[in-house]
Amino acid sequence: xxxxxxxxxxxxxxxxxxxxxxxxxxxxxxxxxxxxxxxxxxxxxxxxxxxxxxxxxxxxxxxxxxxxxxxxxxxxxxxxxxxxxxxxxxxxxxxxxxxxxxxxxxxxxxxxxxxxxxxxxxxxxxxxxxxxxxxxxxxxxxxxxxxxxxxxxxxxxxxxxxxxxxxx
Numbered sequence: 001x002x003x004x005x006x007x008x009x010x011x012x013x014x015x016x017x018x019x020x021x022x023x024x025x026x027x028x029x030x031x032x033x034x035x036x037x038x039x040x041x042x043x044x045x046x047x048x049x050x051x052x053x054x055x056x057x058x059x060x061x062x063x064x065x066x067x068x069x070x071x072x073x074x075x076x077x078x079x080x081x082x083x084x085x086x087x088x089x090x091x092x093x094x095x096x097x098x099x100x101x102x103x104x105x106x107x108x109x110x111x112x113x114x115x116x117x118x119x120x121x122x123x124x125x126x127x128x129x130x131x132x133x134x135x136x137x138x139x140x141x142x143x144x145x146x147x148x149x150x151x152x153x154x155x156x157x158x159x160x161x162x163x164x165x166x167x168x
Contacts, residue, residue, distance in 0.1 A: 001155065002028070004061035004097070005148025007140045008069070008085035011035055013048055014140025017059045018130065020152035027130045028059060030141040045087045052091040064092045065100045065151035067107060067143065102150050107143075110150035122146050 001021065007014035016030040033051040035044035056064075069078060069085055092099045105115040111125045123135045123142045129149055136142040 001063065001152070002059055002061040003148040003151050003155075004056065004059060004064045004092075005144040005146070005151065006064060006066045006088050007143035007147060008066060008081060008088045009140060010044065010080040010084040011037065012138070012140045013052075013084055013088065014138070014142070014144035015052075015055060016136070016141060016145030016148045017055070017061065018145065018148045018152065020155075025130050025149070025152065027132065027145070029055075030136050030145055032138055032140050041083065045083060048084055048087045049091050052088065053095070056091065056095045056097065061097055063100060063151060063155070064088075064097050065102060065147045066092075067147045068101050068103045100151050100154070102147055102154070106154075107146050107150045110153040111146045 002017065002019050005016040005018070011034065013033040014030075015033065017028040019026040019028055033048055035047050039047070066085070066088055069082060089099055102110075108117040108122055109115040111117075111129070112121050114121075119139070123139070123146075126132070126142050126145050126149065127135045130145065136145055
């Protein structure tokens with residue numbers, strides 16, 4: 001199964017592409033899609049869409065996993081991230097790729113085994129689980145890979161639940 005993980009953003013959208021087969025991971029690609037601050041909102045959203053379309057066409061993932069929006073106090077930032085997240089969801093839907101959403105707590109639980117793990121712990125485990133030489137940079141790319149790993153660990157449960165629902 002090829003999983004395309006996304007850490008949605010507006011200025012920076014992280015992505016990570018992994019293959020998960022026989023309980024083993026293989027990293028295919030990771031990086032970020034950046035948009036410049038002085039670029040108008042519609043053009044920034046187009047950049048995210050265009051780059052995602054290219055990556056999805058290149059890797060033909062079986063699933064996309066996206067981190068759910070989380071914000072503490074800055075509503076303006078949350079709205080901007082929400083714009084980028086909307087483009088990510090729309091791009092996947094138009095490409096016919098199923099989307100799975102995970103909270104930061106779920107991602108940490110799946111990658112580290114502890115839902116309140118620190119960012120550094122998650123990044124270290126991403127490196128270990130994927131057999132990488134170093135922690136992926138920038139942080140947004142590491143976060144996207146973590147979301148992809150989360151889906152790999154969760155997809156077996158989802159598939160068994162789907163089978164049970166189909167059985168009824």
